[in-house]
Amino acid sequence: MKSNNPNVAEMMNGFERICKAKGLRVTHQRTEIFRALLKHTDHPTTEGVFQQVRKHLKTISLDTVYRTIATFEEHGLIRRVHQIDNATRFDVNISNHHHLVCSRCNKIEDFYWPDFDRMKLPKSTSHWSGIEVKHVVVNGLCSTCKKKT
Amino acid sequence: MKSNNPNVAEMMNGFERICKAKGLRVTHQRTEIFRALLKHTDHPTTEGVFQQVRKHLKTISLDTVYRTIATFEEHGLIRRVHQIDNATRFDVNISNHHHLVCSRCNKIEDFYWPDFDRMKLPKSTSHWSGIEVKHVVVNGLCSTCKKKT
DNA sequence: TCCTAAATAGGAACTATTCCACAATAAGAC
């Protein structure tokens, strides 16, 4: 069983179904953008997706890719990779710790998890080397935002 | 024992020591920037650090903060919070999975870790709610970069 | 105290991203 890419055709069907269910028009552009995202599981940048899609749809505009990706994100079809906003953030705390990130206000809170720290990575990661840090990121609502709900 | 902020004065001494050991000049600016980072454990942005430092050092330039932070990062004094580069990246893979990030080429590879997925978060995170995703990020060298070493 | 390489200030430049307005297009309901 291929884990990453079980069946592009099937996923594309799913995509159409979801679009219709959400009242999103299934346009050529959206289809191609989604297909590009399915095909390139290496977490491309928006620019990268644009380059890919342009191979099939010469007239696509970068703005459309941005807009479409934002739409997909809103509807939970894709997710942005562990990034909070566009600003780089820093950490003086070099000790082993992990992060809770508030989905609403972007606040980051540290937490400790020794049970996790003791765990060994699965075998499937052994082709990588020089692993210094393993780090858990959890998304949720911080106590302040929770109250405001 | 206060875990985050054991003793600012002591940390500042450590800071000077490390700078000297590494041949870094202990400038006013660096000192203030490091102090600001120690004081604000909420993972500020560079802009945030700049604002803080400016309270004490009116003439500091934003660029200095950027350069200094980069220097600190190079020398392992601080660490950037789970972010790869400035481009937003996406993920169609909504299933539970985790990321290996190459410290050299920024490649992201997915891996699976069911043992981790089954774990329950520690009690210290229970004041947060609506936690949908917990996600491991591992930094290391991908097999391609490993060969080039 | 003097000297020199390292570091800084300030502003310009660059990059990723978003926004805009409006005409042209095309999806999907009928």
Add this chain to the structure above:
DNA sequence: GTCTTATTGTGGAATAGTTCCTATTTAGGA
């Protein structure tokens, strides 16, 4: 097939985060 309306292309302009450039300043060794 027709109609309505969401979506797209265009191209430029705005924004935000970050980096670059150069003249000037300064830390720290001699």
